[in-house]
Amino acid sequence: MxxxxxxxxxxxxxxxxxxxxxxxxxxxxxxxxxxxxxxxxxxxxxxxxxxxxxxxxxxxxxxxxxxxxxxxxxxxxxxxxxxxxxxxxxxxxxxxxxxxxxxxxxxxxSATTARRRAPHSLTVLRAYLAFTADARRRGDAHAHLGWTPQVSHAIGDRGKLVADAVLHATPTDAQQQCTVRAFVEVDRCPGSGARLAAKLIAYARLWAYRPHAAGQRRQAGGPLWRRWYPVFPRLLFILTGAHQQTLHRRIDELQAMAVRHPLVAALAGEVPLGAVTLDDLEVHGATSPVWVPLVGTELRSWTEL
The missing domain is CATH 1.10.10.10 (Winged helix-like DNA-binding domain superfamily/Winged helix DNA-binding domain)
Known part of the structure; x- marks a missing residue:
């Protein structure tokens, strides 16, 4: 992983x-x-x-x-x-x-693959650089290898979720210098918000999924994600590529789904979820209170969602 x-x-x-x-x-x-x-x-x-x-x-x-x-x-x-x-x-x-x-x-x-992937990959890297600049200012233990792009997770026999990145950081104000992990999703707002909604549901499925034991119909053991993470990482959405009004409307839609969709609501009750615009992230820094919690209204740092 x-x-x-x-x-x-x-x-x-x-x-x-x-x-x-x-x-x-x-x-x-x-x-x-x-x-x-x-x-x-x-x-x-x-x-x-x-x-x-x-x-x-x-x-x-x-x-x-x-x-x-x-x-x-x-x-x-x-x-x-x-x-x-x-x-x-x-x-x-x-x-x-x-x-x-x-x-x-x-x-x-190939060069063809590079051209096709460049718009999204460079935007994800912009998000990483915003985290890194903030961490360097604060003296956090966040070296450039604390960020792993394109991390794939299995959901059942046929399903798969690919996170844009998994962030590993140790904030200076964290108790006992514990590592904080987060899934990072960067959305450049192509088309409607359906892709973003589908990604949020996929994370809820990953959180809830428990594999079936061999030869049994019932699910056995703990959730599959525990194979890779001691605690399910918080989920961070970073939005760009549209006017601020459109970006904030997308965040409103994510907040609505965190209340109305049963599985997402269950995830939101256990896992910190937040969203921010890439411009705010770059201007103010990742640990500034610029993150909109998907459950709640008070802006917070990503480590305090």
Whole structure:
């Protein structure tokens, strides 16, 4: 489900590549792309932090491209926005790195796939960067590997839910420095709110689902999600891509579903649920009281939903 940070020999058995020998900035860039899948140059510089300049990042990306470890597509020709991704060679090299252990295969297999996925992936990365900037200001234990994009969860034999990201953070004000986990869903408001509503229902199904024991009709044991999480992660919706009035109407619709839909209402009674616009998240910070709880009216921090 997510990476396993336990130590492991960094030598990949198939490539013979030793991760610890690579130049530090190149290693950081390959690791960031392996984690986030797609990113533009400025985003990569922000992921790596203030110690890395945009010029240094751009120069090293060009070298990695010549080495056929990364490639890019141009998203907006008029602005020359380059969106970077790992090549098959780069994906093979990073696959065995300890920090990425347990993650699914790298999903970008061609420039065509990169172009198709870029709008949503770059928006999800914007959300991550807003969390990271807030965490750095506060001194929270939230390194860039505390965010796992595209996490798949089984719901029964045929169902599946793919979270845009799973966030792992340790807020400085958390009691006993406990890790707080959250599912993150980023909605760019394409079409109606049906996709967003369906995603909320899918999370309620994941929360309630208990697998059947072999040869039995009745459900046995605890919920399936306990295989991966000690506590069901809170659920955070981040909305963008429309006027503020439209975004707040979508949040109103989520709040209505948290009351009217029986399974979602049951989830809302046990799990913190909240929503925010991406603009508010970027301007005010993730731990500011900008989150609208799906049950209730008082704006809160995401850790206090």
């Amino acid at each position: 997510s990476y396993d940070p336990r130590p492991e020999d960094s030598r990949h058995p198939r490539t013979g590549f030793v991760a610890s020998l690579i130049e530090p900035l190149a290693h950081e860039l390959l690791l960031a792309l392996a984690q986030h899948h797609l990113a533009c140059t400025q985003q990569l510089q922000l992921v790596l932090g203030p110690d890395r300049t945009r010029e240094a990042v751009a120069d090293r990306l060009d070298k990695l491209r010549r080495e056929q470890l990364v490639d890019c597509v141009v998203r907006a020709p008029s602005r020359r926005t380059e969106v970077w991704f790992l090549t098959p060679k780069g994906a093979r090299i990073t696959q065995g790195w300890p920090a990425l252990r347990g993650r699914p295969p790298y999903p970008i297999t």
